[in-house]
Amino acid sequence: MAKTNNKPTVKDVARIAGVSPMTVSNVINASGRVGEETADRVREAIQQLGYRQSTTARRFRLSKQWAIGLLVIDENPNFLSDPFTAELISGLTNYLTNIGYSLTIRGIRPSRFDARNAFKGIETDGLVLLLSGKQNARLKYVRATQELKVPTVMVQEPPFAGMAALASVRQDDYGGGALLARHLLETGARVFWMLVTKTIWPALEARGDGFKSILDSIPGARLELLMCENESFEVVYKTTSNALLLGRPDALVGLNDQMAISALRAAQDHGLAAPDDIQITGFNGLAFWKLTNPRLTTVQSCGHDVGYQAAKNLVDALNTGTFSQNDMVLPVRLYLGQTTSSRK
Amino acid sequence: MAKTNNKPTVKDVARIAGVSPMTVSNVINASGRVGEETADRVREAIQQLGYRQSTTARRFRLSKQWAIGLLVIDENPNFLSDPFTAELISGLTNYLTNIGYSLTIRGIRPSRFDARNAFKGIETDGLVLLLSGKQNARLKYVRATQELKVPTVMVQEPPFAGMAALASVRQDDYGGGALLARHLLETGARVFWMLVTKTIWPALEARGDGFKSILDSIPGARLELLMCENESFEVVYKTTSNALLLGRPDALVGLNDQMAISALRAAQDHGLAAPDDIQITGFNGLAFWKLTNPRLTTVQSCGHDVGYQAAKNLVDALNTGTFSQNDMVLPVRLYLGQTTSSRK
DNA sequence: CTGAAAGCGCTTACAG
DNA sequence: CTGAAAGCGCTTACAG
Incomplete structure (x- = not known):
C-alpha cells in the first residue's frame, strides 16, 4: 500500500543517518546503548526531517496507552460546571500530566447507558469512576467497566466488596456532615431542612447520613428533607420558597454550596436574615464559595487531592500490579462563615 | 514474539466463526458486504469470546485518531475552575462525543512552554487553542502547533493572517464591552476603574477595548486600570480595597464576574453600596453568576456555543479539507442586574 | 555498539 | 459474498 501521508x-531517519531503524528507536527512547557519535547523527537527521515519533504506533506496539479514562455518570451533560468535579479533574490532570499520562473524559447520562457501547473508543491503562444513581445502578456500571479489564479507582464512593482490581479514594463526607450537625446543634438549632435532589450521589448521601447520625441521639432534633427535582438555582429556590410558606426550620442544610446559596436567596426573599432568623450551611468551600455573601458556613472539600491521590493510586497499581490502598479517606474541615450563629 | 496479553x-473470532479476519472486520464496521448468516455466526463468536475491537490498532491502521486536542496556555494550572473554560469544554465534548470523537485536554504554563516537548504524546486529528499571553507569544504557540500539521481552531482569539489551516471561533467580547460602557454612560457614570490582570487573555482585552471605544467620544469620561497580580479573590479584593483608600470611581468594571464580585466585596467593606454609591459590572453570566448577591449586571457569554461551534467547524474541516468559516463571531447580550442604576 | 527479523491488530486493495 | 497478502510505525528479543 502507498503511504497515506508523507510524515517521516x-x-x-535511519536512512539519512546511515543506521538501522532500531538505533533510531534507541536514541529517541534514550535507551543509552548507542554511541555518542551515532546518536548525534541520528538527532541531526531527526532535526533535518522534522521527525516526530508516532504515539499511536508506539501505543500499538507496546500495548500501553499512557492514558487514564475518567467516566462520569451524570444526568447533567454539563457536569464540568460542578466545582467539585472541576477540582477533581484538576487534581487528576496535575498528577497525570507530570508523568506523561493523559486523561480522557467521558460523560454518560444514566438513561443512555448501554454496556455494549459505553466504552467504545475508550482504550486506557486505567479507569477512574465518578458514579451517581442508586447502589444497584452503580454496581451495574462498575460491573460493566470491569469488562475493560483495567485497574479502576472509584472516587467519592465507598468500596465494593470482592473486587480486587477496584479501589476507592474519597473524602470524609460522612464526617463532614457530622461536623456541621454538631456545630448547628451547639447553636441551639433543632429543626433542620435538608435539601436533597433526585439524582443520587454517594458522596452527598454520605454527607446527609453523617449529619443524621449526630441528630439521632438528640431529643427534640428533627430533620425534614426538601426534595428538589434538580440542583439548579431556579428549582432549589422555588422548592425552598414554597416550603417556607408552610413553615420555618432553624437551619437549612445544603449538601453543596450551590444549593445552600440558592436556598439562602429564597429565605432572604421571605424576609429571613441569616443567621438570626434562619441558619444555612453548605458543603465544598471551593472556587466561587469565597464570593458568597454572606460568607457561607461550609465544610471544605479536597476535590483536588481526591483527584490527585486517585491518579497516583491508580498509576502505582499499574506499575506494581496491585493497589497499595483499597480505601483512602481524606479529611475535611469545618469552616465557620456568617450564615450560622456562634455558640449560644 | 509471544502475545503480551490474552485479549481475543x-x-x-475468525477461527471460531470459520471465516477470515477481514470478514470479521467487515461485520464489526458494518460494511454491509457480508451475508446475514455469516454475519450472525461472527456476532456469536464475538459474544462468546468477549471480543472488543482494539481502538489503538484501528487508529494505527487508518492513521486517524477520532480525537481532538484542546491546548490551554494558562499560568494557572487549575484552569478548569474558570467558569468560561468549563463551559467551553462542555460545548466541545457535547459535540464531539455525539460523533464518536474524544477530547484530550492539555494545560501548559507559559513559563514551561517548550516547542519540542509541548505536544509529546499528543496525536489528534485536530486542535483547539485557548491562548493567553502577549500577541507575539501567542503567535509563537500557534507556530509551534502548526508543526503538528493538523487543522486548528483558535477560540476567543481573532484570526491570524495568512494561515490557512487555522480558523477562529469567538464571541463578540468587543461588542459586549461596548454594551456595558453605553449602559454605564446612560446611568451618568463618567469615572471608571477597570480591573485587569497581568496574564493577558485576548478575549478579556477585547472586552476592555470595546469598553474604551465607547468612552473615546464622551467628553469627561475617564478610565483607569487597576492592575491585579492575578484574578484570585484575595488579590482583587486587596487591590480594589487599597485603591478605594485613595479615590472612588463611579463604576468598577470587572472583565469577568469573579473579579467583579471580588471588587464588590471590597467596596461593600468600605461602606459603599451598589449601585447607589458605586456601580459594578461583570462579564460572563455563567453558572455561579445566578448566585451572586446582589445580582450582578453582566454580559452573558456563550462559552458552550463557542466550544460547540469550534468542534463542529473543526470536524467539518477534517471531513471537507477546508474551513467553511475562518472567523466565527457569536453574539452576546447585556443582562441588567442590581449593581448598576437604571437610566438617570 | 549495531542490525535483520518478526510481529503487535487491524483494514485496504485486489482476486476469485 | 469471501479470502490471502501486504503493510501501517514501532520496538523486543536475539545475533553478531
Whole structure:
C-alpha cells in the first residue's frame, strides 16, 4: 500500500543517518546503548526531517496507552460546571500530566447507558469512576467497566466488596456532615431542612447520613428533607420558597454550596436574615464559595487531592500490579462563615 | 514474539466463526458486504469470546485518531475552575462525543512552554487553542502547533493572517464591552476603574477595548486600570480595597464576574453600596453568576456555543479539507442586574 | 555498539 | 459474498 501521508518515520531517519531503524528507536527512547557519535547523527537527521515519533504506533506496539479514562455518570451533560468535579479533574490532570499520562473524559447520562457501547473508543491503562444513581445502578456500571479489564479507582464512593482490581479514594463526607450537625446543634438549632435532589450521589448521601447520625441521639432534633427535582438555582429556590410558606426550620442544610446559596436567596426573599432568623450551611468551600455573601458556613472539600491521590493510586497499581490502598479517606474541615450563629 | 496479553483478536473470532479476519472486520464496521448468516455466526463468536475491537490498532491502521486536542496556555494550572473554560469544554465534548470523537485536554504554563516537548504524546486529528499571553507569544504557540500539521481552531482569539489551516471561533467580547460602557454612560457614570490582570487573555482585552471605544467620544469620561497580580479573590479584593483608600470611581468594571464580585466585596467593606454609591459590572453570566448577591449586571457569554461551534467547524474541516468559516463571531447580550442604576 | 527479523491488530486493495 | 497478502510505525528479543 502507498503511504497515506508523507510524515517521516524511523526508517527515513535511519536512512539519512546511515543506521538501522532500531538505533533510531534507541536514541529517541534514550535507551543509552548507542554511541555518542551515532546518536548525534541520528538527532541531526531527526532535526533535518522534522521527525516526530508516532504515539499511536508506539501505543500499538507496546500495548500501553499512557492514558487514564475518567467516566462520569451524570444526568447533567454539563457536569464540568460542578466545582467539585472541576477540582477533581484538576487534581487528576496535575498528577497525570507530570508523568506523561493523559486523561480522557467521558460523560454518560444514566438513561443512555448501554454496556455494549459505553466504552467504545475508550482504550486506557486505567479507569477512574465518578458514579451517581442508586447502589444497584452503580454496581451495574462498575460491573460493566470491569469488562475493560483495567485497574479502576472509584472516587467519592465507598468500596465494593470482592473486587480486587477496584479501589476507592474519597473524602470524609460522612464526617463532614457530622461536623456541621454538631456545630448547628451547639447553636441551639433543632429543626433542620435538608435539601436533597433526585439524582443520587454517594458522596452527598454520605454527607446527609453523617449529619443524621449526630441528630439521632438528640431529643427534640428533627430533620425534614426538601426534595428538589434538580440542583439548579431556579428549582432549589422555588422548592425552598414554597416550603417556607408552610413553615420555618432553624437551619437549612445544603449538601453543596450551590444549593445552600440558592436556598439562602429564597429565605432572604421571605424576609429571613441569616443567621438570626434562619441558619444555612453548605458543603465544598471551593472556587466561587469565597464570593458568597454572606460568607457561607461550609465544610471544605479536597476535590483536588481526591483527584490527585486517585491518579497516583491508580498509576502505582499499574506499575506494581496491585493497589497499595483499597480505601483512602481524606479529611475535611469545618469552616465557620456568617450564615450560622456562634455558640449560644 | 509471544502475545503480551490474552485479549481475543479478529483472528480468534475468525477461527471460531470459520471465516477470515477481514470478514470479521467487515461485520464489526458494518460494511454491509457480508451475508446475514455469516454475519450472525461472527456476532456469536464475538459474544462468546468477549471480543472488543482494539481502538489503538484501528487508529494505527487508518492513521486517524477520532480525537481532538484542546491546548490551554494558562499560568494557572487549575484552569478548569474558570467558569468560561468549563463551559467551553462542555460545548466541545457535547459535540464531539455525539460523533464518536474524544477530547484530550492539555494545560501548559507559559513559563514551561517548550516547542519540542509541548505536544509529546499528543496525536489528534485536530486542535483547539485557548491562548493567553502577549500577541507575539501567542503567535509563537500557534507556530509551534502548526508543526503538528493538523487543522486548528483558535477560540476567543481573532484570526491570524495568512494561515490557512487555522480558523477562529469567538464571541463578540468587543461588542459586549461596548454594551456595558453605553449602559454605564446612560446611568451618568463618567469615572471608571477597570480591573485587569497581568496574564493577558485576548478575549478579556477585547472586552476592555470595546469598553474604551465607547468612552473615546464622551467628553469627561475617564478610565483607569487597576492592575491585579492575578484574578484570585484575595488579590482583587486587596487591590480594589487599597485603591478605594485613595479615590472612588463611579463604576468598577470587572472583565469577568469573579473579579467583579471580588471588587464588590471590597467596596461593600468600605461602606459603599451598589449601585447607589458605586456601580459594578461583570462579564460572563455563567453558572455561579445566578448566585451572586446582589445580582450582578453582566454580559452573558456563550462559552458552550463557542466550544460547540469550534468542534463542529473543526470536524467539518477534517471531513471537507477546508474551513467553511475562518472567523466565527457569536453574539452576546447585556443582562441588567442590581449593581448598576437604571437610566438617570 | 549495531542490525535483520518478526510481529503487535487491524483494514485496504485486489482476486476469485 | 469471501479470502490471502501486504503493510501501517514501532520496538523486543536475539545475533553478531
